[in-house]
Amino acid sequence: MSEQAADVLIVGGGLMGAATAFFLRRRGRSVILLERDLIGQQASGTNFGNVRRQGRFLPQLPLATRSRAIWGRLPELLGEDAEFLPTGHVRVCFRAEEIGQLETYARDARDYGLELELLGRNALRERFPFLSPDAIAGSYSPQDGHANPRLAAPAFARAARRAGALVQENAEVLAIEKSGADFVVETSGAGRFRAPALQISAGAWSDALSARFDEAVKLVVRGPQMAVTEPAPYAIEPVVGVYSGVAEEGVYLRQVRRGNVVFGGGLRGPAFADISRAYADPAAILHQLPHVRRIVPALGALRVIRSWSGIEGYMDDDIPVMGPSAKMPGLFYAFGFCGHGFQLGPGVGEVMAELIDTGRSETPIAPFHIARFARGGVTVATRDDAPASGVGH
Numbered sequence: 001m002s003e004q005a006a007d008v009l010i011v012g013g014g015l016m017g018a019a020t021a022f023f024l025r026r027r028g029r030s031v032i033l034l035e036r037d038l039i040g041q042q043a044s045g046t047n048f049g050n051v052r053r054q055g056r057f058l059p060q061l062p063l064a065t066r067s068r069a070i071w072g073r074l075p076e077l078l079g080e081d082a083e084f085l086p087t088g089h090v091r092v093c094f095r096a097e098e099i100g101q102l103e104t105y106a107r108d109a110r111d112y113g114l115e116l117e118l119l120g121r122n123a124l125r126e127r128f129p130f131l132s133p134d135a136i137a138g139s140y141s142p143q144d145g146h147a148n149p150r151l152a153a154p155a156f157a158r159a160a161r162r163a164g165a166l167v168q169e170n171a172e173v174l175a176i177e178k179s180g181a182d183f184v185v186e187t188s189g190a191g192r193f194r195a196p197a198l199q200i201s202a203g204a205w206s207d208a209l210s211a212r213f214d215e216a217v218k219l220v221v222r223g224p225q226m227a228v229t230e231p232a233p234y235a236i237e238p239v240v241g242v243y244s245g246v247a248e249e250g251v252y253l254r255q256v257r258r259g260n261v262v263f264g265g266g267l268r269g270p271a272f273a274d275i276s277r278a279y280a281d282p283a284a285i286l287h288q289l290p291h292v293r294r295i296v297p298a299l300g301a302l303r304v305i306r307s308w309s310g311i312e313g314y315m316d317d318d319i320p321v322m323g324p325s326a327k328m329p330g331l332f333y334a335f336g337f338c339g340h341g342f343q344l345g346p347g348v349g350e351v352m353a354e355l356i357d358t359g360r361s362e363t364p365i366a367p368f369h370i371a372r373f374a375r376g377g378v379t380v381a382t383r384d385d386a387p388a389s390g391v392g393h
Contacts, residue, residue, distance in 0.1 A: 019349020
């Protein structure tokens, strides 16, 4: 069986893995990227496409800000923009008691360098006349936006390949082990690969791989429910989400320049990692529609033309696993982004490349270390911005 070697092996060709491969090549490291299916086929390519910072776990904001800077440089870095548009992102609420929660988050986010504009009912309607008058307050992040998830991971993988990375699709991992100084990965049909450093960024399949190195974590698989309408005249510039503690109310929407409105949120549907299937649930879409109309009443006149789902991995504390292994030198993780990973992807790639190359990162990622599970339970704080429904992806 043929064997190929590099400085770094990456298992998982979603946005995290593809971006890491790209930034490792910019640092001069040889890299092999292995994907069991096609690049970006799973959660990285089926999510909502939100490129937003507000509403995140506060210690995640430095990573999100670093990532936002990369999103703005995609044409320079990759030669394509993945349809990223810095349209802004607005969260609205419908209950008086939620106004104070938006205000608290805005105040706390300022300490992390994120400036949010708080808007009352009249200011919301003046700035965004398409919104329902039932929205009594909002929080606006002008530098956030959205992109096309189908384009992002493949764009990073193409750029990594042009820079000299080996990108191998249809390479399912059959065996993975540490052998001497190297990690050795045997795949189905693509041969064997070897490197002294290994990154596991295989999305909803990562827990099975981390368990092989005695770092088991509890990862739950869920299927977000999304749909798109027929095109209409372009009128909704920002991404819009609902701030609510009621899961069914937590919907979000964005309009692309072609006129179609993409929406999602609410309750998630069934997904199964073992058979690589997630199912679009028509009932879930029907439950979303009144909440979508509650945000933008005019959308009630549009027909839904397609719905879909994807396979996403969620951790118990709604916080990803990212950084070095707690047990195995040379092993690194970037997975479990809990439906909030699309915006973070480029930043995760740059941080992981920096960490693998130099042993440290300028961006703090300590809350995401896998060791928090090995100590007998979650030890970092749970999300202090909850409820954050309606701002996922």
